[in-house]
Amino acid sequence: MSMDVTFLGTGSAYPSPCRGASAVVFRTEGDCWLFDCGEGTQTQFMKSPLKAGRITKIFITHLHGDHMFGLPGFLCTVSLQCGSNPTKQCVDIYGPVGLRDFVQRSLDISHSQLVFQYRVHELLPSHDQCPEGEFKDFLSLRRENSVDPEDQGRTIYENLEEGSYELVADEQFTVKAFKLFHRVPSFGFVIEERGRPGKLNMEKIKELGIQPGPICGKLKLGATVILDNGQKVSPCDVLGDPIPGRKVCILGDCSGIVAVGGAKLCYDADILIHEATLDDSQMDKAIERGHSTPKMAAEFSNLCRAKKLILTHFSQRYKPQELVTDGDEDITVLKTQAQSCVLFGQDVTLAEDFMTINIPIKKNN
Amino acid sequence: MSMDVTFLGTGSAYPSPCRGASAVVFRTEGDCWLFDCGEGTQTQFMKSPLKAGRITKIFITHLHGDHMFGLPGFLCTVSLQCGSNPTKQCVDIYGPVGLRDFVQRSLDISHSQLVFQYRVHELLPSHDQCPEGEFKDFLSLRRENSVDPEDQGRTIYENLEEGSYELVADEQFTVKAFKLFHRVPSFGFVIEERGRPGKLNMEKIKELGIQPGPICGKLKLGATVILDNGQKVSPCDVLGDPIPGRKVCILGDCSGIVAVGGAKLCYDADILIHEATLDDSQMDKAIERGHSTPKMAAEFSNLCRAKKLILTHFSQRYKPQELVTDGDEDITVLKTQAQSCVLFGQDVTLAEDFMTINIPIKKNN
């Protein structure tokens, strides 16, 4: 099954003509999910080959404007576009507490009525995710209205043991979130594809005298069977190695994780998308603002042994080499800095708007 | 004094790569005002020669997303850009009741703290501005907080005699609003430059034996003076004809005005900016959606004897002739339709993103 991520916005703080505000699309044959939705994301969609109308889930890392001011307009435009297709499924939106109020009020004040349902599932953040005194409690914004709470979306609490929030668990994927440290509570998301059983070894099946049919099906599903001749066959006798699932980690703005659980969740990621707002020479300033540098991103990728590190969320002052003028910085310095810190030969890529990264199926171990 | 308007967004419903969402900048040597602020307006500013940081007043015609979803991000980015210039003056924002709540909440939820002050002055709309049953009363959103109401902005009521709302009255300009009919209450804005006294006729001044100095100044300000020789001189004896002020009218989405006062306010406009969302062949659909066609816009320009009619807010299906493909319409049809309806030789222009229209000083009558 094909799987890729496309960057629609890779700039920090605000959208510019060179780099849109944060937005990443995760796509498989069946699913199309949006991670962050800065102002202008709907227009970036139009400039890309992707279809905004295919998005069924939206994940917002944190409540800074450059990650969510595009959300009300995105929903309105998708609604307009599928006006003739009122069968569009419910859109599930995930983000910190406060997001539901923002979406509902923005749609309300703008007299917008979507033709599809949406639910905003809110993650409950904690005080250790931002500097003391910066934490804002938006729980009081919850509107006690007549809508069934199930229809509005649920509240998602941290699983304290694992240090994770469980957002999605379907047949193909699980999506979990974990806490990041930033100027305001921020989250990282881990998409994990479920592993699949190995292929039937048809030679062995033949040797055992098994006919293609229900018995093969049972074995493939992991059940032990007893043949007519009384012989017991376990799945491991006839199945190749299981095909491991892929793992994609998309982190919000941060100067680090809050607890080691985050690194565990990201362990062995095929793709780690990490911010690098400023270069290493500005690390103090980056940390003060709750941001990372290439070195910090590389160190996290070392910790979780990610195979590929993609940097994004660049300060708008970093320009492609050929466009560098007075006051700008050459963006390639960020790549060099990250490369000099990776310990396991991780591939380092600088994200660009409209760049698509393919995530190939894994080979069995 | 130079005066011009620049279109930063001329598309209806949503921003597209061809046409941004609604935004027009009115500029003189001293002032820079923004009319509507659809999503992506801040990026359109960056693509233009204009400076977002110069804006001191923002006028929002109505509370549809394509006219205001860019406002929170615009304010945040201006704040970031003038971070080192905390002397930026207060930004006055004008729009229908409900706008203040939207701005305050959006900034609050996104943890945004602007380095400058802003006030949202709210126009009280009335039920005759939209279809029955569509009117939403946002008065209840007013937050009773501890802030001095003067600091938050005032409520502006209609002057029932003139059918106008007085927004600005300074030494150079008055700005008034009037009611439009749309799916939701919408407003038109009339910027009127104050007339200036004519030039001193230096020949006559010499004839009367007046020396350049305070006496000339008094005459110029309109005062009658008595010379040393006892002669009485009135301003009209020595001043040329007064120089009339210019008038620029910027209308929000509408299928028409609510009362004839609107046309009176716009009378003799130098520039009339009017929407034309659909072409005349779709007039029924346009009216149903609270919009206008070129014919409707031209008829309003006839009613108020505007000198120049600029059409904008085009459905995204209308494309420049050279880009027309399947399902698109040729935009030039809108111009032809308007031209065939103007009765007084008004110039008709189709707005394009980044188009600037100069408004020359008027000659004395």
Ligand SMILES: [Zn+2]
């Ligand atoms: Zn950010």
Ligand SMILES: [Zn+2]
């Ligand atoms: Zn942030």
Ligand SMILES: [Zn+2]
């Ligand atoms: Zn509109």
Ligand SMILES: [Zn+2]
């Ligand atoms: Zn409208």
